[in-house]
Amino acid sequence: MERDSGARAVLVAAMSSGQGKTSVTAALARKLVRQGQRVRVFKCGPDFIDPMLLERASSAPVHTLDLWMVGVDECRRRLHDAARECDAILVEGVMGLYDGSPSAADLAREFGIPVLAVIDASAMAQTAGAVARGLRDYGPVDMAGVIANRIASEGHAKMVASSLRDIPLLGWLQRQDTPLPERHLGLVTPDDVDGLEALLDKLADGLQFEEAAWNALPLLAQSAPEWEDVPSLLAGRTVAIARDAAFCFLYPANLDLLRQMGATLRFFSPLNDEPVPPDADAVFLPGGYPELHGATLSQAARWQDSIRAAHAQGLPIVAECGGMMAVAGAITDKEGRRWPMAGLLPGEVTMQARLAGLGAQAMPTPQGPLRGHTFHYSRLETQVPALSHTVKTSTGGAGEAVFRIGSLNASYFHGYFPSNPPAVAALFGGARS
Template sequence: MTTNVAYCPALFLTAPASNQGKTTITAALARYFTEQGKVVRVFKTGPDYLDPQILAQASKQPVEQLDIWMAGDEYCQKMLFDAAQEADLILVEGAMGMFDGEPSSADLAARFKIPVAIVMDVQGMAQTAAAVATGLANFRDDVIVAGLIANRCGSERHAQLIRDALPKNLPLLISLKRNDEVTLPERHLGLVQASEVGDELEACFSAAVRWLSETEDTSLLTLPEPIAFYAPEVAPQADVGTPLQGKTIAVAKDEAFSFIYDANLRVLQALGAQVTFFSPLRDRLLPPADALWLPGGYPELHAQKLSENRVMSDQIQTFFAANKPILAECGGLLYCLETLTDLEHNTYPMLGLIQGDGAMRGKRGCQGMQTAALPEGDIRAHAHHRSLSENTPEPLSHGRRQRHPAPGEPIFRDKGLTASYLHLFFASNFAATAALFLGESE
């Protein structure tokens, strides 16, 4: 018997700012309850690729990105409803500060009535932490706040000062001591990919479970009350059909190219495509395919090896010359340029499908939500990179920024190749995605 409502305990972890410990604590809770035999489904607010990899390993379950602007309200609703039917607990990790962005973490929590736990690094403050948490909790009346998580608490006395200063309707859910063992490894774009540090992550997770268990506050270590998640009235973009039926799309996937939404793969499969994977780093043969997808990742860390795999480069160049569809996103764009200069200022030849040179630029970069304006139709997307591309040709168009009139990322097209710094979210426009991989535009 089908039903349009599912009940599941849920908690939304947010914070007053970035770098408060949200990912560490979300991962710790996911692993803690997983070890209790619970099925924990975790979601990440926004377009992040790296945090979901960490959270997926912690929960031993797939992790989805949720963003109302990027994915649409019905899509987010369906993801949560589907998870609620199989999970014992749903955790959602917010992005940036609680009210930052449009839509914000608070908007997502309010829309689906998920109780919020405020994660705060309380090092260097006590009663002030209570004041900040109280302000966040009362800033909007449509957000349900479950309580405060005091991270990097110095002592039980420190925790007691915070606890006593909080109003009765805003409890201290847990106080967590400073512990370097639970710190997750990072690099220039954020956390290190889970696949690169699997054993190190497991050590972090084990330490994190002990870290949670050492606290005297135990309310966070029991499942919250179930809440209702409803099925969307209309399945998102269910009327597009299967225009990619009989088509094979080869997707680059290895240490250099790994920024791949599982949701994007599902969209391609729902459109009828067969998806296959290959490694530009190691493979010598490009698999038989009708289209290629070169996603983002860290080509700058593997530029020499990519450059030396001339057999693969030759095959991709031949594929391009045959005017077959290729989508290159961010790191994929860098791979398609003539050269790439890495973080050590070494320059290597790349595919040369597009005129231009890519170079890393330290801590400077670009990030933000944009719409990819394509002849096939608009596809929601985001940019996050710390590199630049120079000497490139005139672009086909530019991304439209979410909240700023300045032109966004340039979008290049030559033959069947579409390349940009933008990471596309296919579920925002099934029809345009299908046309992109068919090489058809009006």
């Protein structure tokens, strides 16, 4: 089919978490892809898990849009590039439409993206109209329409549609016998879901979608500044990056920035007992779920010996959240089992039921603040004094501890690298490049 000049874009939002935003976004992305459209999905706010699933649904990398962490200019550039390259842009919101500061509604208004409201109609009918109108008028936001989730029948869908008045029902998704699993403490990644591809296809099949209403949406108009040149602060350096089921929390933009600064990236798997590559000049241990793989990691002697050797040689090591847990003395998992780890950071990590850290934070560096966030259910007990603490954006108070032991820089903090390239270059030993 002939391609329009530009892309139709919606921000998929809801009144709260648990309404089915991810299922609807995944179903719509897969449905549009199967129609031959080029689809780009973004995630609003810090998140690692939903983007993994949405990448599978759309067959394209999923980047983060966040007015504070990513910044207005980079968000605009990414949307502008997507509008030039694809036919449809889906931005999945976070929590409720107006939750947080900045909220998903703030992002929608900043870039003129209409909101597609997901409403769980499993326990309502005509009240859906009140919810939709409230979501539209409270801000207000430009409302593209509604997709009703967990619909029991076509008659149920018609009741919802009649209640919306001047807001179109763009589609509805029937109740699923095998829905996407709800997160339990965030512990669901695409690799945890058996038959995910078939499940995504089933979701797309179950989405009743008004194509005429979709095609009536305006094309996204963007006027973005050009991308700024990134200095080659890591030219000639090789950065080894742990990447497997235990170390899977990686922003695509972080990897892109390392490459743009001239670094060669080498990936390796501690879970497969792969050592740090011998040509590495620096090591990045991202977050993930090492606590779910404690037995395997505790017996991965080659991996543990190699990271100790890298530390002894003075290679810069950046360990974020799960990466920090893996280089602590030991991890005690939710079942109370203690697993010895690499021991670069003296101390014990213990999993707990309650959330221990959440929110946007900034890490101070000599090159200025590096923006990012924290989210973890474990606690670290150590006698090592903190080099510094991150700053909570919500209160300005002290956030996560940042530890420096020799060449190791470790914290629960997840950094968004493009927010401060010189600081990132310095962390990986490229400050003098």
